[in-house]
Amino acid sequence: MLMRPAELAAIRAGDIDLAFRRWDQPRVKVGTRMRTAVGLVEITSVDRVPVKSLTAADARRAGTGSLAALRQGLDRVHADRPIYRIGLRYAGTDPRQALRETLPDAAEIDAIGTWLDRLDRASPTGPWTRATLLLIDELPATRAPELARRMGRDTPSFKQNVRKLKERGLTESLDIGYRLSPRGAAVLDREGHPRVAGDRPEPEPGTPLPHLGAPATRALTERGVVRLEQVAELSAAEVQALHGVGPYALRHLRAALDAAGLAFRDDPDAPSARPASS
Incomplete structure (x- = not known):
């Protein structure tokens, strides 16, 4: 539906x-x-x-x-x-959201590894699970067709495989592409796979952007805005002026800011706009 x-x-x-x-x-x-x-x-x-x-x-x-x-x-x-x-x-x-953030213990990692091995053995095109996880780790927020091309796969079958990994909380879908979850990273690290992204700096602390659609997400990330706290440093007019940010994205940003106790810089309810208590 x-x-x-x-x-x-x-x-x-x-x-x-x-x-x-x-x-x-x-x-x-x-x-x-x-x-x-x-x-x-x-x-x-x-x-x-x-x-x-x-x-x-x-x-x-x-x-x-x-x-x-x-x-x-x-x-x-x-x-x-x-x-x-x-x-x-x-x-x-979605319960998968909490699962993605839950780090598995050694027994869980072994069970996940057994499940990944089973998927690899059942694949008519050969092993793909670890290679897919490593590729997503290396190239987060990359369009699925580009990732599929690098894997030598067609896009529909590649997406179908990623959905299997997502069901176990190993990956997360973004408005553009995917990213490896902490749970997925723990599996790769425990198994000793060389991760190109292993030395990548930790993401900035804060609240991730809500799902806004690819154009709006791309517009914000190109400006370096990847957290709601960074959105709150901008005015609504500045955000709306970005190519790709329409009424839908602005409305969802406003709702997400409100839920996080934040607001656009020029919003009357923004913390910076509130009078200091005496």
Whole structure:
């Protein structure tokens, strides 16, 4: 079930708890927890409904401006199919996020190594697991097609392999490319693999940028902005002036800053703009 980034953000914020789709038959089940860019989204209900039952309240809960807009959107494609009303709720962060930061003990590393060996043996193209981890470590935030080319693989199969590593918390997807997780680094270090990136300086402390989309992320990183604390040193106008930063990215940056107790430099609620207490 595809959802736009703005819809996902609104679900996380609690502003959206419904979606409507035209399907031949239900494509999701109640209780399913979907992994998304904002975390887990749970399906709380799936009901087939007649178009005449739709209300303005449904439209608001689905994040649509009006009942007319909701109906028009549903009639735009596959108007002959039945309508399903899907209940949604934000179910928390992706558990893989915590897994990535959890350093495995020796027994866990041995188990992960056994699993990686099994993937290598099952591959019709030969061993790939450690080479992929090492390449991502060497070239973080590099587009998947470039990484696939270096591995001599096509992009879809390369991405499929990386997803397997991500499931075990060994890698993390970025808006552009991937990076090795602390868990993945621990595995490579324990196994004694020579890591080109081993001497790379530790990343600056602070809060990573939220998922903003590749253009906005590229624009910020090219300016050297990779943490929310650095964003807070800029005004909203300065960020918006960067090529690739649109309303969606600005809105998500503002929400992430607010959640971290930060704000744009020119925001009235920014710490620097608040009067000092007497």
